[in-house]
Amino acid sequence: MRKFKPSNKTNKYLLALPILLIYGLFLGGGLIGVAIESSGYIPALGLTEVGMAHYMNILSAPNFWSDLTYSLYIAFFAATISTLLGVYMAYRLLLSKHKKIEILVKKIMQMGMILPYLYMVFLVLILFSRTGLISRVMYNLGFIETLEQFPQLFYTPSGAGIILIFVMKGVPFVTLFVLNIMGRIGKYYYQVAKIHGASDFYILKKIYLPLSSTAIIWSSSIVFIYYLGAFEVPYLLNSNKNVNLSSRLYSLYIDTNISTIPDAMAYNMLLVIIGIIAVVVYSQVLKRIVKGGGH
Amino acid sequence: MKLHIKNVKKNFSSFRVLNGVDIIVEKGSFHAVLGVSGSGKSTLLKIITGLESIEGGQILLDGKDVTHVPTETRGIAYVFQSPLLFPHLTVKENIRFGMEVKKYDKKTIEERVEELLKLLRIEDLGDRMPSEISGGQQQRVSIARALATEPSLILMDEPFSGLDPALRIEMGNLIKDLQRLLDLTIVFVTHDINESLRLSNYISLLDQGEILQSGLTHEVYYKPQNRKSASIMGDGNWIKGIIKANRFSSSFGDVSAIGFPTGEAEMFLRPHQVIIGESRAAFKVKISGISRLGKETQLTVAYGEEFMKIDTFSNENYQINQEISIMFTDSNCHIVPCG
Ligand SMILES: Nc1ncnc2c1ncn2[C@@H]1O[C@H](COP(=O)(O)OP(=O)(O)OP(=O)(O)O)[C@@H](O)[C@H]1O
Ligand SMILES: [Mg+2]
Numbered sequence: 117m118r119k120f121k122p123s124n125k126t127n128k129y130l131l132a133l134p135i136l137l138i139y140g141l142f143l144g145g146g147l148i149g150v151a152i153e154s155s156g157y158i159p160a161l162g163l164t165e166v167g168m169a170h171y172m173n174i175l176s177a178p179n180f181w182s183d184l185t186y187s188l189y190i191a192f193f194a195a196t197i198s199t200l201l202g203v204y205m206a207y208r209l210l211l212s213k214h215k216k217i218e219i220l221v222k223k224i225m226q227m228g229m230i231l232p233y234l235y236m237v238f239l240v241l242i243l244f245s246r247t248g249l250i251s252r253v254m255y256n257l258g259f260i261e262t263l264e265q266f267p268q269l270f271y272t273p274s275g276a277g278i279i280l281i282f283v284m285k286g287v288p289f290v291t292l293f294v295l296n297i298m299g300r301i302g303k304y305y306y307q308v309a310k311i312h313g314a315s316d317f318y319i320l321k322k323i324y325l326p327l328s329s330t331a332i333i334w335s336s337s338i339v340f341i342y343y344l345g346a347f348e349v350p351y352l353l354n355s356n357k358n359v360n361l362s363s364r365l366y367s368l369y370i371d372t373n374i375s376t377i378p379d380a381m382a383y384n385m386l387l388v389i390i391g392i393i394a395v396v397v398y399s400q401v402l403k404r405i406v407k408g409g410g411h
Numbered sequence: 412m413k414l415h416i417k418n419v420k421k422n423f424s425s426f427r428v429l430n431g432v433d434i435i436v437e438k439g440s441f442h443a444v445l446g447v448s449g450s451g452k453s454t455l456l457k458i459i460t461g462l463e464s465i466e467g468g469q470i471l472l473d474g475k476d477v478t479h480v481p482t483e484t485r486g487i488a489y490v491f492q493s494p495l496l497f498p499h500l501t502v503k504e505n506i507r508f509g510m511e512v513k514k515y516d517k518k519t520i521e522e523r524v525e526e527l528l529k530l531l532r533i534e535d536l537g538d539r540m541p542s543e544i545s546g547g548q549q550q551r552v553s554i555a556r557a558l559a560t561e562p563s564l565i566l567m568d569e570p571f572s573g574l575d576p577a578l579r580i581e582m583g584n585l586i587k588d589l590q591r592l593l594d595l596t597i598v599f600v601t602h603d604i605n606e607s608l609r610l611s612n613y614i615s616l617l618d619q620g621e622i623l624q625s626g627l628t629h630e631v632y633y634k635p636q637n638r639k640s641a642s643i644m645g646d647g648n649w650i651k652g653i654i655k656a657n658r659f660s661s662s663f664g665d666v667s668a669i670g671f672p673t674g675e676a677e678m679f680l681r682p683h684q685v686i687i688g689e690s691r692a693a694f695k696v697k698i699s700g701i702s703r704l705g706k707e708t709q710l711t712v713a714y715g716e717e718f719m720k721i722d723t724f725s726n727e728n729y730q731i732n733q734e735i736s737i738m739f740t741d742s743n744c745h746i747v748p749c750g
Contacts, residue, residue, distance in 0.1 A: 304491070304495050305497060307462055307491075307494065308489075308491065308495050308497075309487045309490065309497075309512075310462070310482045310483050310510070311460055311462075311482060311483075311487065312483075312508055312509035312512050312556075313483045313484070313486070313509060313512045313513055313560075314483060314508075314512045315483065316511065322508075323497060323499075326499050327498070327499055352529070
């Protein structure tokens with residue numbers, strides 16, 4: 117029997133073809149539909165004037181650029197913190213000598229990963245809001261004199277609460293994703309490097325980061341693009357001042373005025389383009405940082 | 412560097428792997444630790460490096476207790492059973508690793524890398540990736556990597572077990588030469604009797620977590636303290652007899668046994684110490700078994716109730732039931748009083 121060779125590129129693409137076709141059909145088809153409508157061509161609504169006017173509407177809206185900056189800010193910080201913590205957790209779990217703790221932590225992470233975002237919002241609100249559990253405990257223990265002294269994390273321009281929730285969902289994802297690869301790399305390289313006098317951090321930087329770079333870049337880019345596009349958490353916890361792009365888009369979507377549909381579609385297209393550019397830049401920068409460790 | 416392993420005890424949960432191991436490794440010696448699979452050899456080496464903790468005992472380096480010193484500061488080199496080269500680094504980068512950790516200056520690093528490549532005869536491979544060289548070459552790189560920072564103690568865990576026999580011997584000789592040339596102190600773990608005999612000048616026999624015997628390799632080989640020690644290092648003949656008036660007498664005649672107490676005793680001989688040939692002191696025995704191993708032939712001979720094993724390089728065509736004459740010299744005989 118001939119062995120299947122994954123290095124054979126043609127074969128690999130052939131195997132992926134059915135999936136690619138299905139995704140291509142749905143996504144591509146959808147995207148083309150959106151693109152057409154965003155140009156203003158929706159005969160069903162009596163709109164037939166084609167042009168870039170709707171894009172201009174959006175790009176020239178007073179809050180578009182600040183919304184974009186805010187969205188990138190949230191996605192960047194949430195993804196970066198999730199990646200840093202996630203990679204650190206994966207490395208710690210890999211080196212852990214306590215099997216039971218390791219299993220427990222993994223179980224908690226799996227739960228964290230499957231927990232829906234809305235549940236996480238409630239959980240974090242219960243814990244971290246000014247009238248939440250932690251604030252009350254600190255108040256009762258005398259660490260703070262009034263509940264107002266507890267930092268306001270939600271509905272603030274800093275978006276701290278949103279980032280916190282994204283991090284709590286992102287860390288388990290990155291950890292489990294990266295640990296899967298680190299587990300396959302194994303502990304032996306760690307032992308070899310230890311024998312040569314290297315510190316834990318040095319070993320992470322020079323050995324485990326470069327070796328698991330693909331997993332790190334993938335998982336980090338996935339959470340980044342997800343946070344850039346996610347709307348429900350920011351929608352619930354945005355301040356009045358800053359709104360991220362996807363919440364703005366959602367508001368357009370649910371607008372009862374049907375004449376805003378081409379605007380919404382143009383917005384949609386812009387979000388896709390921005391997302392692709394942002395994630396490409398993000399992953400390239402990350403690649404430099406992670407792979408640079410080896411040299 | 413002198414290494415003293417002192418009464419080391421190690422458990423894996425409730426299972427005792429090492430039960431009070433004592434070994435002294437002299438500076439500049441090539442010390443083999445011989446034991447069957449599962450006897451605790453790798454565990455012992457990991458304990459010396461600090462990669463495994465212990466339940467009792469001490470590790471002393473030049474008299475200093477390092478039992479609680481972390482691995483990265485012990486300065487011991489360790490060649491693992493498999494090469495474990497960092498797969499994303501070239502051969503040169505792998506060799507550099509320890510020197511970069513210890514912040515050697517660039518020039519020293521470059522010179523040392525070239526020197527080691529030459530020493531291990533892998534000059535042309537410096538810029539290759541580990542996946543682009545053979546297993547034997549990989550193991551040489553890992554040895555170069557271990558030697559780079561001039562460690563005062565080198566541990567080797569069956570480093571050649573993945574190699575074919577010819578390469579294995581070649582690599583062994585290379586290590587032996589390096590050890591003499593650089594005056595290295597090496598602890599070499601193996602389950603291969605021939606390898607331990609060929610390479611080491613000291614040996615410790617590890618059996619079920621205990622050291623049966625330690626000493627100069629040829630002493631331990633020819634003068635085992637008991638049957639177990641003897642059998643770990645290969646076949647042997649134990650001949651029952653009695654010591655009386657400074658002579659040991661058995662069905663194979665008398666040999667001198669000066670200084671031994673009177674009473675029952677046994678005499679030990681490795682099979683190749685028995686000589687086939689005629690002389691006044693020779694005995695007639697009958698061949699009861701033959702196995703030919705290429706250039707070597709193993710005979711089992713019977714003498715009355717007793718059996719004996721003989722190794723010979725003679726290419727004579729021996730037959731079952733053939734009578735031959737055998738003898739041995741006094742100086743070859745190792746006598747162990749019973750009880
Ligand atoms: N991490 C571990 N947890 C539990 N038991 C272990 C562990 N490592 C080794 N052992 C057990 O300890 C004993 C000694 O193992 P060790 O690897 O030291 O043997 P070894 O002499 O090196 O064997 P080999 O020649 O096969 O390499 C074995 O019975 C093994 O099953
Ligand atoms: Mg072993």
